[in-house]
Structure formats: C-alpha cells, structure tokens
Amino acid sequence: MPLTSLREMMQHAQQNQYGIGYFEAWDTYSMEAVLETAQEEASPVILGFGGMMLDSAWLDGGVSLLGAIGSHYAHQSTVPVSLLLNEAQTLSQVVLGIEAGFNAVMLDTSAWEWEAAVRTVAELAQIAHARDVTVEAELGRLPDATATGIDDSTAHLTDPDLAEQFVALTGTDCLAVSIGNVHLLTAHYAPIDPLHLEKIHAKVSVPLVIHGGTSFPPDAIPHAVAHGVAKFNVGTTLKKAYLEGVQNALESSKNLSVHDLLGSHKPADLCEAGKQAMKERVRSLIRLYGSAGKAS
Ligand code: 13P
Numbered sequence: 001m002p003l004t005s006l007r008e009m010m011q012h013a014q015q016n017q018y019g020i021g022y023f024e025a026w027d028t029y030s031m032e033a034v035l036e037t038a039q040e041e042a043s044p045v046i047l048g049f050g051g052m053m054l055d056s057a058w059l060d061g062g063v064s065l066l067g068a069i070g071s072h073y074a075h076q077s078t079v080p081v082s083l084l085l086n087e088a089q090t091l092s093q094v095v096l097g098i099e100a101g102f103n104a105v106m107l108d109t110s111a112w113e114w115e116a117a118v119r120t121v122a123e124l125a126q127i128a129h130a131r132d133v134t135v136e137a138e139l140g141r142l143p144d145a146t147a148t149g150i151d152d153s154t155a156h157l158t159d160p161d162l163a164e165q166f167v168a169l170t171g172t173d174c175l176a177v178s179i180g181n182v183h184l185l186t187a188h189y190a191p192i193d194p195l196h197l198e199k200i201h202a203k204v205s206v207p208l209v210i211h212g213g214t215s216f217p218p219d220a221i222p223h224a225v226a227h228g229v230a231k232f233n234v235g236t237t238l239k240k241a242y243l244e245g246v247q248n249a250l251e252s253s254k255n256l257s258v259h260d261l262l263g264s265h266k267p268a269d270l271c272e273a274g275k276q277a278m279k280e281r282v283r284s285l286i287r288l289y290g291s292a293g294k295a296s
Helices: 006-015 028-040 056-076 091-099 114-130 160-170 194-203 218-226 236-251 270-289
Strands: 020-023 045-050 081-088 104-107 134-139 144-146 149-151 174-177 208-210 229-234
Touching: 006 020, 006 081, 006 134, 006 174, 006 229, 020 045, 020 270, 028 045, 028 056, 028 236, 028 270, 045 056, 056 081, 056 091, 081 091, 081 134, 091 104, 091 114, 104 114, 114 134, 114 160, 134 160, 160 174, 160 194, 174 229, 194 208, 194 218, 218 229, 218 270, 229 236, 229 270, 236 270
Parallel strands: 020 229, 045 081, 081 104, 104 134, 134 174, 174 208, 208 229
Antiparallel strands: 144 149
C-alpha cells in the first residue's frame, strides 16, 4: 500500500489511545524484522533509518540509498506505514531524504541555539509541508547512557512554555520531549517524570514523541499515551537483540560455509538469526504500545 502520512497515523493513535513504534533499522534485515512483525501483529508502524549513529559524511551520500531501501519495503506493506528519516544532522540531508522518498523527517536540532533551531525547523517545515511530508522536531535534550552511568552534563528537560512557543514558531507536526528519558540506556529503566509530561501536554497541542524507547519504563507507557505521546522511538535494544541472535547462532555454525552464514537468506544465515531475535523484541514493544490489531 502507499505510504501513510505520519501526521494521520499519530492522529489515529491519539484518538484510539495507543502509541506507534518507530523501530530504527540500519539495513535490509533489520527493516524486514520491523515490517514482518508489524504485519504479523496487524500494527501500524514507522519504518526508517536514523542519522545519529552514522558518519555524517557517509550520510550525505547514503541518504538516497536509505530512502530507496525504505521505500522498497514501505510500498510492500500490508499495514499502514510511514517512512522516517530520523535525527538527520544537516538540513541538506533532510532535503535529500525527502527527495529519496521519506515521508517523515526529523532534523536533530536539540543541541542548537534557540534562534538557529527555530529558523531552520521553520524552513524545513515549509519545504516538507509543500510535499506532504511530516516534520518532527525536538526541544530539550536527553542524557546519554555511557559505559559507566548516565551523562546528563548537556541534558535538560523540555520547558513547557518554550515548547508551546517552539511549536507555534516552527510549525512542526510533533515534538520530541525530554522528561527524564535517556538515550542508549540498557542497564535499567530511565527515571521518567510523569508530571513534567503533563505540564508539557497542557501547553502543546501537537502529538508528543518519546526518544530513548529502550529504557522507557513499560508501566509509564499508558500514562504517556494518555498525556499526548503518540510515538516511541526505539533503537539500542533492537541492535542488542539482533547481536545476541547472531552470537547464539555463531556458536553452532562452526562447520558451515561462509556463503551460507553471510547473506544467503537461508536458515543458516547469521543475519537471519539476528533478524528473528529482533522480531521478538519488536513484537513485545508493539504489544506494550497497544498498537497490535490497530492496522485497520
Ligand atoms: P534508544 O536507542 O535509547 O532506544 O533511543 C532510540 C532513539 O531515541 C532514536 O531516536
């Protein structure tokens, strides 16, 4: 089916009180893991690739390839999907992404000065809306997990009044917020501040987005959905599940041909083992977000 507008998908999610997962892929196997699971669960889903972990110079050229891969899978889907270029690093990457077929885009301006962020996201919104592309922006800054703990030296919660102004000035269609959520954290759940989310929701009418889905506490999901959150971004836990799948399969693959092990798409393919493990992680999150069965 054709791509569905992320704006419309988020509206449906809010009307029906569920969250939509953006499960970040990095290649064809991981994108198949997301799409197949969403179809098996009859769930709307956001497919896409992210720029945060990519070499920025590679992304300048690679964004067209990512758009082509994502479009190929998205157009095969039997459930509503939108295709997101997440956390691009420059405006020109986003523009190239729109040309390459992404129908939702996010430029990560969370570390930018206010003026530059407002000006650039507003410019992006004009470009994107003319092509019916949904825009996500972020205000506030998440801490990152590190090997030894949480680095919150540059992090700050989203200010509800500034969030209201930012949405009005930029025309963004949804807003990613910092409410205690943490990027890349796997050791424990993040210390979410539900009251802070309520304060932002009271001021901001567009759907809210949670990044750092890996460590977002499952028991905080219903409250988040009830207070404006329509979309959860998930990354690290998917790569971990995939890698564990590959590692487990590697142990029992000693005498197999490298051609079967890598890229064969046969049962012995290590990447297929990774994909299967990732699918189970995606499935459990789709069910937690309440989007299973909502595809119709
Ligand atoms: P995690 O890797 O912490 O799940 O965060 C992913 C994310 O927010 C991508 O935008």
